[in-house]
Amino acid sequence: MVERMSVEIERLYEVFGRVPRPLKVEGCAHCVAPDEDRPLLEGPVRGLSVDVLRRYATDALILWGDVPELRYFLPRLLELAADNEFDWPDPEIVFSKLGRGRWTEWDDDERAVISTFLTRWWETKAGDDCPWPDIGTVLCSLGLTGIGLVPFLDRWERLESTGAILNLHEFVTTGVTWRTTGPELRNPFWEKEVTGYRDIVAWLADGRALAAVEEAFLTETREEMLALLDETHSLLAG
Known part of the structure; x- marks a missing residue:
């Protein structure tokens, strides 16, 4: 990395x-x-x-x-x-x-260089077939800096690589508890009051992540990826 x-x-x-x-x-x-x-x-x-x-x-x-x-x-x-x-x-x-x-x-210059670093870190991990640390750790780490995560999620939902699909599947299956009241993030380091936590929960719950998966179905042809998208879709759809 x-x-x-x-x-x-x-x-x-x-x-x-x-x-x-x-x-x-x-x-x-x-x-x-x-x-x-x-x-x-x-x-x-x-x-x-x-x-x-x-x-x-x-x-x-x-x-x-x-x-x-x-x-x-x-x-x-x-x-x-x-x-x-x-x-x-x-x-x-x-x-x-x-x-x-x-x-x-x-x-200003310190904020700018940190912001660029955080954005690039996200890009390298979200598209990685097997990121280490895992994508849930990366999301929580970014969120605990205090920044909003909407731009990071907007980039992820393009699902433009195998790694992006794999990581979304991994996150929704192992990083989220799906309750009747809505999704909860499992990483114990999360502080629910931070903006990033609310950003992710909203993204999972309001249809944006679901729409991204449905869009990916239209272009994906590999059976193994389609199976992951299908399981991801089922969880997001509730």
Whole structure:
């Protein structure tokens, strides 16, 4: 994945490379040792390993550091999380730091480069035959940044690739609980009050996803894809 997003990753490093290196990353006195930030501040941020960043990636903006430090480490955090390099924390936790840090209020160039990165990440995963992390994780990670997901769903509903069909089938069969009151998203990291959660539920429930599947039936000829579309359609139609 990194190779497919090399341009977007380089832009992250370029823009956030202007953020000065912190002199110290202060943490909760009861939770973070006085010198625990030392490995974080040794060498270039691009070279920080998963092992060095794991604790910070988990506790940033909660027990350790504030927004200035997050902005400094952000390119490496997003690069690793988008490729699911951490065994912990999960991508949802790392991407949620953007929402917690209110990134949509940052400088214009920072917002622009993050937005481009998120869009490209979605494009690479939604069309992938076997994305890792899975598409439900990607959707939740994007939603927890605080942005609306309608543009991402609009792109997905074109179902213009095998991967898009496979991922939609996977999502509606394993990522959604279909209740009489409407669909509920299963990923435990979701916060139901975020805009992205509401966007997905509405998309699944109001006929847009169903119409996309019906449109795909008109051009699809492969039996295995037609079978997946049929099962997807049955769930969406209720």
